[in-house]
Amino acid sequence: MNIELRGLAARDGWPAPGCRCASCNRLRSSGVRHEPTLAFADGVPLDDCPRVEVPGGWEVSAPGGGRVLVASGPGACPEPVGGAVYDAVLLDLAGSPEHLGRLRHLGAVTAATEVFAVHVDHRVPSLEELERRMGYWRRPAEGPHRTLLLGGSRSGKSAEAERRLLAHPSVTYLATSEPRPDDAEWRARVEAHRGRRPSWWRTVETTDLAGALATEAGAVLVDGIGTWLAAVMGAADAWENPGAALPRVEELVDAWRSTSALVVAVSDEVGLSLVPTTPSGRAFRDLLGHLNQRLAAESEETALVVAGRVMELG
Structure with missing residues (x-):
């Protein structure tokens, strides 16, 4: 035909x-x-x-x-x-x-x-x-394939990540934020994200990204790396000693490199803003910037999202 x-x-x-x-x-x-x-x-x-x-x-x-x-x-x-x-x-x-x-x-x-x-x-x-x-x-890719989408707050990076996977028959959405039952504004943000996702997508709330990337084989959306790192640093009491979080960082990079899934992950680009005024803020910025570089080096695609516009980085 x-x-x-x-x-x-x-x-x-x-x-x-x-x-x-x-x-x-x-x-x-x-x-x-x-x-x-x-x-x-x-x-x-x-x-x-x-x-x-x-x-x-x-x-x-x-x-x-x-x-x-x-x-x-x-x-x-x-x-x-x-x-x-x-x-x-x-x-x-x-x-x-x-x-x-x-x-x-x-x-x-x-x-x-x-x-x-x-x-x-x-x-x-x-x-x-x-x-x-x-x-x-038109022809959704299959794994293993890794895409890292970077961007600032409200840059449109999450919407771009979702857009890239809309035509897939089955998507697992890995939400990495920890529950905040007393934060109404945060709950509203979470519900807004959930409401724009297709109903047949599966949502998993977890900070065990390495485990998820090792077991998932289909299309996976990770949103996002920054909230995951914040949770990891909190669990490891790493805000004053960032080195305490490095084993989890290495674990994630290894899982990213060896996954069989088609993964699109969102992360915050922290290098374009002002230098944080607190030691903990600087520790988070430095560690996330380091992690972004490691993941980008192991990604088939990396892009920067600014004001909803996408700039492919290779």
Whole structure:
């Protein structure tokens, strides 16, 4: 089966008429316009192929016999027919990339399924950014593979980590923060993170990262290394004697190096801020900076996230 896209944008095209957002204006300034979604299967418009309506879209039968699941528009998440395995899916990946992960989780999308983004609009900054994301979603990597994402507070590093794994059928989220039952603001942050993660992801709260990396074999998100180190330093009474935490640091680096999982880990970039005013603060900064370097040296990918923008470091 051959799928051809002659348009990939939402109904009004991209840029949207009269829209002044940066995404639309960037395209308009460069003289580029993407036409509304128009797809062909084996040379026949999908609109002319036999179809069955499903919630959120259609199941289309291609002339050559292939099965295609198609989103009806922006925000639509087409439900698969029970037991169906699709040859191709055309989805609103600009708005709902996690739906691709759900379809994989259900078995409706496999490694052989072709994946296309349709109904694209200014929900993504640019076509180049969509293609960057599609690199993670179209053919999810398998382990062993390690990615370290660095960034400051509220830089968007956690959102980027989650985004990279949205298309995976099963993800284990390793939350490394210790419980804070009396801290309402912290609980609100935790719930906000939990609320934006797909419901089929498994959450494990642990500071035994080395043990988790040794036993997990699928996709793993670690959020984050900084909170793990703070917990380790507290348990080892290492705030005044940082060397007491080094055995746990070495244990983690060894587990990171030898894991069979696909791991995306978030860590704080501490080298760009002011020098901490307390000895314990300086001890934490120095040890975390050291650990970040060790993990980056053993990672296939490392990136810095600043204001939601991603800069690949190699």
